[in-house]
Amino acid sequence: MSTDVSTPAYQKTSDLNNWRHFAQMGSATEKPPKVIVKGEGCYLIDSEGNRYLDGLSNLFCVNLGYSYGEELGEAALAQYKELGYHSNWGSTHPRAVELASVVAELAPGDLNHVFLTPSGGESVEAAWKIARKYYKLRGENRWKAISRQTAYHGTTLGALSLIGIPEYRADFEPLVPTGGKIRNTRRVGRPVGETEEQFTAFLLDELEFRIQAEGPDTVAMILMEPVQNHGGMLVPPAGYSKGVREIADKYGILLVADETITAFGRVGAWFGAERYEMDPDIITCAKGLSSAHAVIGAVIVGEKVYEPFTVAGASLLHGNTFGGHPVMAAVALKNIEIMKRLDLPATVLANEALFRAKLDTLADLPVVADIRGCGYFFAVELTQATASGRALTDAQKLRLYGDALLAQPLEDRGVMLRISIDAGDPVVCVSPPLVAGDAELTHLTDALHAVLTEVSTVYADL
Ligand SMILES: Cc1ncc(COP(=O)(O)O)c(C=O)c1O
Numbered sequence: 001m002s003t004d005v006s007t008p009a010y011q012k013t014s015d016l017n018n019w020r021h022f023a024q025m026g027s028a029t030e031k032p033p034k035v036i037v038k039g040e041g042c043y044l045i046d047s048e049g050n051r052y053l054d055g056l057s058n059l060f061c062v063n064l065g066y067s068y069g070e071e072l073g074e075a076a077l078a079q080y081k082e083l084g085y086h087s088n089w090g091s092t093h094p095r096a097v098e099l100a101s102v103v104a105e106l107a108p109g110d111l112n113h114v115f116l117t118p119s120g121g122e123s124v125e126a127a128w129k130i131a132r133k134y135y136k137l138r139g140e141n142r143w144k145a146i147s148r149q150t151a152y153h154g155t156t157l158g159a160l161s162l163i164g165i166p167e168y169r170a171d172f173e174p175l176v177p178t179g180g181k182i183r184n185t186r187r188v189g190r191p192v193g194e195t196e197e198q199f200t201a202f203l204l205d206e207l208e209f210r211i212q213a214e215g216p217d218t219v220a221m222i223l224m225e226p227v228q229n230h231g232g233m234l235v236p237p238a239g240y241s242k243g244v245r246e247i248a249d250k251y252g253i254l255l256v257a258d259e260t261i262t263a264f265g266r267v268g269a270w271f272g273a274e275r276y277e278m279d280p281d282i283i284t285c286a287k288g289l290s291s292a293h294a295v296i297g298a299v300i301v302g303e304k305v306y307e308p309f310t311v312a313g314a315s316l317l318h319g320n321t322f323g324g325h326p327v328m329a330a331v332a333l334k335n336i337e338i339m340k341r342l343d344l345p346a347t348v349l350a351n352e353a354l355f356r357a358k359l360d361t362l363a364d365l366p367v368v369a370d371i372r373g374c375g376y377f378f379a380v381e382l383t384q385a386t387a388s389g390r391a392l393t394d395a396q397k398l399r400l401y402g403d404a405l406l407a408q409p410l411e412d413r414g415v416m417l418r419i420s421i422d423a424g425d426p427v428v429c430v431s432p433p434l435v436a437g438d439a440e441l442t443h444l445t446d447a448l449h450a451v452l453t454e455v456s457t458v459y460a461d462l
Pocket of ligand 1: 153
């Protein structure tokens, strides 16, 4: 706590023992990682005193931003004084009971049984096991899960198997057998003049074909985000979510909404499934549940899924030490209390048009291919073709969209954003804390406009 983190020497040695996630540790000698020492509102401050607007809510998770530490900390302290730990297994504790009740109240439809977990990936993992066991209890042996291309669902071996990003899976194969990946809702390579309804019908046909090819009586669940993050904020086309629900019903398959990102206000509703009328049997969530100020996630199921588990002798042989930890639950409860007080999901929905209008000022820039999303969950897709229509080479993409022309100049303008090229298409993810108002949204979009204008100049010379 007393280390002077402001020295370059500290920064240089910060990786001595600390193995960062998804990081190329060997590159740290050239460019040591930033050390972030403080958060304020929507801003992060590094060890050298630089301030950055957090345009990604860290990992799409700090929905409340960084200014509620005192209230959240008081909730944690009170809980530590009362009961620092108890499991949520054979017995329970008041904060797990209260949090389950609060989450059930907010969840759409009849989803009212809450299984607390320590993360989004473990929520997905638990959901798949719940689905498998659900069918076993009903005397069926269904085990496969169908998910979508380019989707991200976590890194445990089960969740990883459901990821639709081959590069993330490759190093760890062989993985858990699944029911395959279907197309996401990104509209590429489709016939000119195809209507949205025709596109929806095409996607639903593919889903049904996949189920039939796998054998319907082997498929336990279909897993999808209401709005898919990886691939660039893929809002479902008209009729898609309802159509998926109908197909799931037709074949008796459970529909699981992975709301690790979309729940708790991100898309302008408490749950994305509610806004996009997905009507899932199971919801998985995590990040926004505590605004990432605590290590906690949840799986929420309705009566249909829960009922077989209530038969005498039935149980879900799944759990872990930290799922539903009392201090984490206390922080999540306080987070939801503050979100309610600020009316955050409704505020995000009300601000959506304003945010969209600011982002639309980028639309005419030559390097901008598309802008899509909803709530505070947008993607600015960057072009992959030269002005004359030739495909950009990987080297050209790296030059245009790499750190030197994009991330660094944004940081120089005090904005931190993620430029994602790992799902194939270069996308700037724009997803600030839900407490961002006009000033922050303007800072974000002005910086993007200035930097993408510069990138467009280089692009014009290719
Ligand atoms: C949709 C989705 N599911 C699951 C996960 C995994 O969550 P965690 O990192 O908490 O395991 C993520 C993480 O970004 C996610 O975006």
